[in-house]
Amino acid sequence: MNVADGQGRFIAFEGGEGAGKSTQSHLLAGALRERGLSVEVTREPGGTPGAEAIRQLLLHPPDDQGWGTPAEALLFAAARSDHVNQRIKPALAEGVWVVCDRFVDSSRAYQGGAGGVGDDAIVALHAFGSAGLRPDLTILIAVSEEKAASRLQARDGADNDAIGGRSAEYHAEVAAAFRALADADPASFVIVDGDGSTKEVHDAILEALETRLGKLPG
């Protein structure tokens, strides 16, 4: 398969906090642009004004009680619906590549898995809100707990949002849920080792992308 066919592709990055998703999203977008492709980088929750407003509510809830997991799942799904319909689908329709820092598999791992809402509920919300849109490829960046913790400590110190600040057990369940999703659906996912240097991880991502989607131009 040749990806220089003028059609957009939808690439999502997944993984826990500090895995390097945001860093690698921008590096991948740069590499694709160098090859003459038109690329948009976006993120979840967020990516549109409405979804960015919901992001604030989710990561900084208005009261100490925070959201219950079902409400949290609904808010993520609402943000995603807006993002998909206002931004992702129109970009893909114009032949633009969309590189997204987190997508529905984050809801499946956090709210569905670690939060206990269950996968069926998340998939049903996604079917309703976003017509079940799946990325062409989901890149799961897997890092050791120690690496992620030391990167986050170096960047954020003790600063945390409402979800990032949850217990180590919660985050271990998230990591296990991501791994289980990827193992169950190898056609959708590629798992990349994120423990190496930024360049090593970037090179591994480019190689995986070409193996799975086809040779890039240039």
Ligand code: T5A
């Ligand atoms: N969430 C999200 C849900 O619960 N359900 C959902 O459906 C969705 C969509 C979002 C939160 O919401 C939750 C998950 C999250 O808790 P966020 O801030 O958007 O929050 O996402 P985070 O994953 O928390 O973002 P992070 O920035 O913490 O993680 P990244 O993007 O994986 O990491 P990145 O690239 O910013 O790198 C972190 C630090 O490490 C360095 C970077 O320079 C940076 O300082 N770094 C490296 N250092 C050495 N070697 C490397 N290879 C490095 N790669 C990065």
